[in-house]
Amino acid sequence: MKEVTRVVIVQGHCLLRSALIERLEREPWIEVCAVSSDVAEAQELILKHRPHVAVINISPKCSAGMTSLKKLKREFIGLAVLAFACDSEFEDLYAGLALRSEANGYVSSADTPGELVRAIRTVRGGKRYISPRIRSNRNGHTAAHEVLAGLSRREAEVFCLTGCGHVPKSIAEMMNLSVKTIESYRERIRAKMDLDNGADLLYSSVSFMRNATRRGIDASDYEAIRALLSTTA
Numbered sequence: 001m002k003e004v005t006r007v008v009i010v011q012g013h014c015l016l017r018s019a020l021i022e023r024l025e026r027e028p029w030i031e032v033c034a035v036s037s038d039v040a041e042a043q044e045l046i047l048k049h050r051p052h053v054a055v056i057n058i059s060p061k062c063s064a065g066m067t068s069l070k071k072l073k074r075e076f077i078g079l080a081v082l083a084f085a086c087d088s089e090f091e092d093l094y095a096g097l098a099l100r101s102e103a104n105g106y107v108s109s110a111d112t113p114g115e116l117v118r119a120i121r122t123v124r125g126g127k128r129y130i131s132p133r134i135r136s137n138r139n140g141h142t143a144a145h146e147v148l149a150g151l152s153r154r155e156a157e158v159f160c161l162t163g164c165g166h167v168p169k170s171i172a173e174m175m176n177l178s179v180k181t182i183e184s185y186r187e188r189i190r191a192k193m194d195l196d197n198g199a200d201l202l203y204s205s206v207s208f209m210r211n212a213t214r215r216g217i218d219a220s221d222y223e224a225i226r227a228l229l230s231t232t233a
Helices: 014-024 039-049 066-075 088-100 113-124 144-148 153-163 168-175 179-193 198-214 222-232
Strands: 005-010 030-036 053-057 080-084
Touching: 005 014, 005 039, 005 113, 014 030, 014 113, 030 039, 039 053, 039 066, 053 066, 053 113, 066 080, 080 088, 080 113, 153 168, 153 179, 153 198, 168 179, 179 198
Parallel strands: 005 030, 005 053, 053 080
Antiparallel strands: none
């Protein structure tokens, strides 16, 4: 790629920002034109420098979360956003949330620096990038980024709670909604995931949550599930 690709980095950790800058500036076709620790500052820098790609940490602990990603995509049409997260144990879940929030790609925190460069080249070229580590982390189940990418936050909550063994009535009580509303969400989930009936939905959600539980999510703790998914609020 002969044309220089201007990149802005949105990352809350100073040391990680420095490492990203050092690696990317080794590439003659990449120019790190701005660095920010928060989205409010990043917006001003993007207006000033007009970067092609924003590399943004979407972990709530490290940056401003998924809301920041959506804000950048909404404010700057044409800006390619490449997301990553510090929380490696929930990484495939974050990938799903990021792609659902219109990120152009997701790079794993475990990827090599060369993979990050490849990811920037891919999204700069107008294509979607998903880390090979995320795509291959299936373990016999549908990858989380594929499960969550098409669901709204409320639908994702209903899907996860269904997978924890809750029936529509108990889900309605937990979410403070009517049973009819929960059934409506379930119908939308089945349509989006191309599931024939409630039994297929139950099987898919239980398989997904069993896999999630092995990665440290307490399947009985609705607030834990809600806190993770609410990063898209």
